[in-house]
Amino acid sequence: MYPETNNAHAHDLQMDLVTASNEVIPIFGKRASKYSLWIRFSNGHKFKDGEEFAKLIVPVNGDSAKLGPCRLLSEPNIDGYAGRITFIDDFFDFDNLLSNHKIVKLQSEFLNLPMVLAHKDNITREFKDYTSNLNYDCNVYKNLFDKLDLEYQGEPEDVKKLVQRAIIDSEGKTFLRFIDENLQKLEKIVKNFSKEEHERHGFYLRKQLWNIIMCSAFMARTNLKPRGYSGDSEMMRMIYANEYEGFSTFSKLLNKHPLNQPAAQAVRNRRIIVAGKLNEIKNSRQYHADGKCRVLSVACGPAFELKDIFVSPDDCDAFHFTLLDQDKSALLEASVLVDQIEKSLGRALETKYLNESVRTMLVTSDLHEKWGRFDFIYSMGLFDYLTPPVAAAVLKKLYQLLAPGGEMVIGNYHVSNSNRYYMEYWLDWVLYYRSDSEFKALLGDAPGAHMDVTFDDTGVQMFLDVKKNRANA
C-alpha cells in the first residue's frame, strides 16, 4: 500500500486492472456500491468511458481474487477518482468480497437452476394434475374471499367482524371441506410412494402452492422455521390458541384448517394428559411424606402445561420442576410463564432450568448425582425427532434418572397419524413415526421397568408409560 494523505482515500486498496493485451495497470479502489468500485489510476493512466478490461485483481485476506471482465464508467470527481468499475458478465458483490472475504456472484442463485428445474421430472402425471387443479381452485377461493373482504372493508370494526364471522361460518366452511376433500385425494395418490417419492412430490406441491401456503401464518412458520426447527414455541402457541388468525378471511381460514386436525388436537390433548397425571400424583400423596414430587420435563419448550398443573397455591407446594431444553429462548419463555403463575397464585414455584441438548447430555455418566433422581419424567414432542439409536440412548438415560417407584411418560406420534401427508406435503413438517412395538423396544429390558403404551382420544398421540419398581435404584 502507498502512504495516503487524503482522508477520502483512507479506505483505498491497491489493486490491478489487466487490459485485453495483458498490460497490468495499478490502481487504487474502494467500495462505491455493492456492485461497483471507485477507482483512481496511480500512474497517470487515462482511459475512455466504457473502456473494457480483462480482469480486476483484488487483494483479499492475504490472497488475491481475479475477477472480470469489467468496464470503466467514467465519473471523474473532486476526490481524484476516475470513475467506477463495474463487471460485464458476472456481477461480484464487493460488500462480501471486501468485508467477509467471500466471492459472491449476483447470479449465484441461478447456478442451481437446472437442478431445481429438473427436480420436477419424476413427478407423476396424476400428481401434476392434482396439484395444478388444487392451485387453481385455491386461487379461485382466495380471489372470492378477497373480493368479499373488499366489499365490507369500509364498515365499522364491529360490523366488519360480524360480517367476516358470517362468511367464515358459511362459505368458509365450504372451503374447509374443499381442503379436507383434497387431503383425502392426496392420500389416495401418494400412499404407496417411497420415502424419496414423498420428498420429491412434497417439494413440488409446496413450490406450486407456495403463495397459498404463505397466506396462513401457521403454515408459513412451519415451512420457514425461523428458529431452525419444527415445533417451536410460537407454533405451539398457535396450536393451543386454535384461532382464526390472519390478515384476511382466506388467510384466517387457511390458518385454522391445520389447527383443527387430529394431529394438532393431539398436542392440546397431551398437555391436559400430563397435567392430569401430575394431579393424580398430587392427590395420591405418595411422594409427599419425604417432600415434593420431583418432576423433569425434557425438551420442555415454553412449558405451557404448567398453567394447567399449577392452578392453586397448594400445587406450588407439591412439585419441584426441572425444565430442560436446548433452546434458550424457549426456556426464557418458560421462566416468564413461571413468574406469571407465581404472581397469580402468590406462591413461589421451585423450578430449575437446564439449557442442554438431549443428544449431548448423555455424556455425563453420573447425571443422577448432578441433577438428582425424578419421581416423574415426561417428554412430549421430542421423540418424534429422534431416530432409533438416539431415542434408545436418551430413553435409557432418562430411565436411569427415574427414582424407584417413579413414572415416565414419553410421547410419540403413531405411525398411523392420519395427518402425516398433510404435515409433510403442506407444512414441511416431518416426524419420526413409530408403532407401539417399536416404541416399547427402545427401552429394551431395562431392570424393574413396567411398560405400557396408551393413546390420546385422537389415536394419533402415543404415550410410552414406564413405571420403575421401587426396588430398582
Add this chain to the structure above:
Amino acid sequence: MEQSLRLTVKPQWDEIENARIEVGAYLQSQGLMRDAVHSLTMVISELIENGIKYGSFTGPEDAIAVDIHRNGDTTTVEVINPLNIKDKAARNHLTKLDKTIQWIRGYQDPFEAYVEKLKEVSRRPLKDEESGLGLVRIAYEGKSILDFFVSEEGSLNVSAVSHFRGDNHEKD
C-alpha cells in the same frame, strides 16, 4: 430378522476405501440393489471421514467403530468415534453438528437442503476448505435420516437410517 455387521476402522484416510469395499460386499449379500449399495457406502465413507476429522485418537488402540443393522427395509448405520468432550474444538463441532442435522431434517425433501448448501458453498470465504456438504450428501444422495448422540463413554455416535427395499421391490 435383524442382520448386522461391525467393522473397526483405523483413523487413517486410506482405511476408508477398505471399509467401503467390505461394507459394499456385505450390503450386496443382503440383497440390496446397486444404487442402494452405492448410496450406503457413500454414507459410510462420509461418516468415517468425519470420524477421522473430528475424533480424538490418543492411543494406537483408538479406532472408529462402524455398525450396520438391517431390519426389514430399514438399514441403520452407526459410526462411533472417541471424542474429547473437554476439548473446545470438539464441543464446537458438536454444536455445529447438532445445528446442521436439525437444519437438514427441517426439510421434508433433503434436496432443498442440498441446494441451499451448494449456494452457501459458492459463497464461502476464499480460504475456507470445509464445504460442509458431507452431511447434506448423506441426507440427499444417501437418502438417510441423520442423528447423533454422545455416549457416556464419551464417544460420538452419528447414525444414518435409510429405507431401501430389497432387489425384488426396488423401482426402476
